[in-house]
Amino acid sequence: MGKLRIGIAGYGNLGKGVEFAIRQNDDMELVGVFTRRDPSTVVTATGADVFSMNSIADKKNDIDVLIICGGSATDLPKQTPELAKDFNVIDSFDTHARIPEHFTNVDKAAKESGHTALISCGWDPGLFSLNRLYAESILPEGKSYTFWGKGVSQGHSDAIRRINGVKKGIQYTCPVEAAMDAVRSGSQPELTTRQKHTRECFVVAEDGADLAQIENEIKTMKNYFDEYDTTVHFISEEEFDANHNKMNHGGFVMRSGMTGADGNTHQMIEYSLKLGSNPEFTGSVLVCYARAIGRLSAEGQTGCKTVFDIAPAYLSKLSGDQIRASLL
Amino acid sequence: MGKLRIGIAGYGNLGKGVEFAIRQNDDMELVGVFTRRDPSTVVTATGADVFSMNSIADKKNDIDVLIICGGSATDLPKQTPELAKDFNVIDSFDTHARIPEHFTNVDKAAKESGHTALISCGWDPGLFSLNRLYAESILPEGKSYTFWGKGVSQGHSDAIRRINGVKKGIQYTCPVEAAMDAVRSGSQPELTTRQKHTRECFVVAEDGADLAQIENEIKTMKNYFDEYDTTVHFISEEEFDANHNKMNHGGFVMRSGMTGADGNTHQMIEYSLKLGSNPEFTGSVLVCYARAIGRLSAEGQTGCKTVFDIAPAYLSKLSGDQIRASLL
Numbered sequence: 001m002g003k004l005r006i007g008i009a010g011y012g013n014l015g016k017g018v019e020f021a022i023r024q025n026d027d028m029e030l031v032g033v034f035t036r037r038d039p040s041t042v043v044t045a046t047g048a049d050v051f052s053m054n055s056i057a058d059k060k061n062d063i064d065v066l067i068i069c070g071g072s073a074t075d076l077p078k079q080t081p082e083l084a085k086d087f088n089v090i091d092s093f094d095t096h097a098r099i100p101e102h103f104t105n106v107d108k109a110a111k112e113s114g115h116t117a118l119i120s121c122g123w124d125p126g127l128f129s130l131n132r133l134y135a136e137s138i139l140p141e142g143k144s145y146t147f148w149g150k151g152v153s154q155g156h157s158d159a160i161r162r163i164n165g166v167k168k169g170i171q172y173t174c175p176v177e178a179a180m181d182a183v184r185s186g187s188q189p190e191l192t193t194r195q196k197h198t199r200e201c202f203v204v205a206e207d208g209a210d211l212a213q214i215e216n217e218i219k220t221m222k223n224y225f226d227e228y229d230t231t232v233h234f235i236s237e238e239e240f241d242a243n244h245n246k247m248n249h250g251g252f253v254m255r256s257g258m259t260g261a262d263g264n265t266h267q268m269i270e271y272s273l274k275l276g277s278n279p280e281f282t283g284s285v286l287v288c289y290a291r292a293i294g295r296l297s298a299e300g301q302t303g304c305k306t307v308f309d310i311a312p313a314y315l316s317k318l319s320g321d322q323i324r325a326s327l328l
Numbered sequence: 329m330g331k332l333r334i335g336i337a338g339y340g341n342l343g344k345g346v347e348f349a350i351r352q353n354d355d356m357e358l359v360g361v362f363t364r365r366d367p368s369t370v371v372t373a374t375g376a377d378v379f380s381m382n383s384i385a386d387k388k389n390d391i392d393v394l395i396i397c398g399g400s401a402t403d404l405p406k407q408t409p410e411l412a413k414d415f416n417v418i419d420s421f422d423t424h425a426r427i428p429e430h431f432t433n434v435d436k437a438a439k440e441s442g443h444t445a446l447i448s449c450g451w452d453p454g455l456f457s458l459n460r461l462y463a464e465s466i467l468p469e470g471k472s473y474t475f476w477g478k479g480v481s482q483g484h485s486d487a488i489r490r491i492n493g494v495k496k497g498i499q500y501t502c503p504v505e506a507a508m509d510a511v512r513s514g515s516q517p518e519l520t521t522r523q524k525h526t527r528e529c530f531v532v533a534e535d536g537a538d539l540a541q542i543e544n545e546i547k548t549m550k551n552y553f554d555e556y557d558t559t560v561h562f563i564s565e566e567e568f569d570a571n572h573n574k575m576n577h578g579g580f581v582m583r584s585g586m587t588g589a590d591g592n593t594h595q596m597i598e599y600s601l602k603l604g605s606n607p608e609f610t611g612s613v614l615v616c617y618a619r620a621i622g623r624l625s626a627e628g629q630t631g632c633k634t635v636f637d638i639a640p641a642y643l644s645k646l647s648g649d650q651i652r653a654s655l656l
Contacts, residue, residue: 323636
């Protein structure tokens, strides 16, 4: 069998993460990157070819799986169903509330065209979803908890930057250690939003800006900050540029369950990620699921899938015999 | 659809764990327990019916999935292929080196009879295997580590009890915290057997036994203790009976991987279990996989599977729509 031929639609941080990940899998090759920008202005990190999104359909016979690296707010709801007409596709759609609607749209397009699609792949949604499903299926009596961070929330950082007098700003979501320890103890606490996470902001203010006013606007911002304990640090632009350009992230999925004769045996399942780079890790997840989608398509399966529908063996480049002998 | 009808073959600690777990899943019912003992001498924890193993084939039309709770050393290699002639079967076969051979035997029997089988299900092999596969597929460049404990090793406890002068004995396998922290740091250490785990033994000696001799025999025992730092505590029978009757266990699967332009971004995946009761938890895993095997069989799939071959959605009693809306 030849190598799995992958295309990348959209070339931001996530597209680069996918590009790096493909290089780590010798059963795959990168056909090229598709961009809405002028292709001549885009230089790829590994020297991959760059094409215009306008002519992507010309490549439909050259690509086994297309990984779509657009944003969830406006790009993916349009792009994924549209591109599923010509390609097997994968996206990382992460607007949880709109997943059922997105699934329906992509499923329809993929079934009509005979393609295979996977939506909402990555780590949350994605690996965290898998761990919630496994843990709740194994321990039906119990409580599940998801904690995120420490890591940058793009939406909250954007919200800070919209405030008058803010030159640069970034927001870290931080899980509360005491809350996680309470979960691990087996007490199955009811935790409020405020008890689970804190928000830490680093802001570079414009010259002469009213710092007290900025801090107050952040801390009282509805939906974003008002339900959290929020800390605001004003720092210099030099410090900001030097220390706040990382894309690390992570989090924890925990299931505290009870079993046994009287239902009082405590069983604890915990899954955690500590990511040096969120887009590089998400790219790695997308690429290993591209292998699965390529195989499912070759088997003749069509329509939209989620990580719940993919048997783990499809993710590995090893054979069934090999994984049973070495990993079971 | 009616409830999934489950049978339990073998009624020790694991069989009891399965019995308790079935009670937590309202889409299942327990048909009965099958034992090699005289059924009239067996009283089940939840009042389930008890039948003789000799007449198990009489029930082949009354059971959708049979969970076989025998031992890996001698029971399962014979029982699972034999029972796969009449039933869809699940076992927790855990002799890693013999899994390929066991798979072949069970696969043949299940395919010939048109049944569906799952072997080596539980937490290791089982959930730990899944986590090794997911993590290595996502991060192909890196190192994997499995740590076990703190928990009782039955084999090592048995070995202690065979020593002259030992009345009662139990052995705990303990992961070395410093080794786990080294892994979490991203240094990808090469760890020897001695560096990963210690062994802690609690012994009740016979009156007048030579304690120094017992301690020496334990610590130098080939294959079991000689490659480990082992601690031996001599305690009273009262203390032993009071404090060493728990079946708690657990462990950690870690993947330390690298991604990115120069392959130097550290990414860490960690999965851990802290189990109040090993057999109750293993029973819970087996029961949720019974749901999957019942469904695969209803779809007409036959032959032997492992946890690698089961798409996660099959484990949940929720529908595809429900899991996408609530867990993704």
